[in-house]
Amino acid sequence: MKLNLLYFAQLRESLGIARETLECQVRTVQDLVSVLADRGGVWQEQLQDSEALRIAVNQEMVQPSCVLSSGAEVAFFRPVTGG
Numbered sequence: 001m002k003l004n005l006l007y008f009a010q011l012r013e014s015l016g017i018a019r020e021t022l023e024c025q026v027r028t029v030q031d032l033v034s035v036l037a038d039r040g041g042v043w044q045e046q047l048q049d050s051e052a053l054r055i056a057v058n059q060e061m062v063q064p065s066c067v068l069s070s071g072a073e074v075a076f077f078r079p080v081t082g083g
Helices: 009-015 029-037 041-047
Strands: 002-007 019-023 054-057 073-077
Touching: 002 009, 009 041, 009 073, 029 041, 029 054
Parallel strands: 002 073
Antiparallel strands: 002 019, 054 073
16 A cells, blocks of 8 residues: 655654655555654654654544545644644
């Protein structure tokens, strides 16, 4: 399955990448997060805390159990706080 991945704000800075196209065999968003975290190092560090990670598929917020389809756009970002 081919997925278009986008990384925003702090994640983009930490991972050193804004976007990528990934070919992988995953079923759900959680499966995808596991594949990315398995890269190790900063990837594992940044993606291990799923409560502090927000994910949108095709510009809609989703839960980790969301089933992915080929060609989906998956965006990763941290919750935004402000004052």
